[in-house]
Amino acid sequence: MDPGQRPALAGLRPAAPTPARPRPLPWATAAAALVLAGLTGITGLAFLGKISLGPPAPSGTGIVFYVVPYHYGYAFYDSGLVERQAIEVKVGETVTLVIVPAQALP
Structure with missing residues (x-):
């Protein structure tokens, strides 16, 4: 008998089919890559001193x-x-x- 044609054993249920894997969303991957690239760029600019993430200097008078x-x-x-x-x-x-x-x- 061919291995794929074996009868099920007594008392055992056939294995349930595995659910289909969700399809990857290319736009979500692109959006996540864009956000991570932006955060990396801001971190690099702050590290190099090109931008300041601290509070702004006081603009008041006196x-x-x-x-x-x-x-x-x-x-x-x-x-x-x-x-x-x-x-x-x-x-x-x-x-x-x-x-x-x-x-x-x-």
Whole structure:
């Protein structure tokens, strides 16, 4: 008897057919490749210093102070990143406050 023509054994069910494999979607593959290429390009530009992923420089006028929140309170820094106990300005003077995470300080 030919091996492909054997009768089924008693008490055993024939194997269920395996479901068809889903067809690959070429547009999804192309979209994923495009997204990964874009992310790689942005990472490369940031690494080379061509673009900055950090917060933008303050565009305000007047005196610039940086406020850094800590778990116990706040720290104030002037535009030269010198820590100040308090912010003191003249009445009517324009002040720009920039909030900076504590981990971002040098």
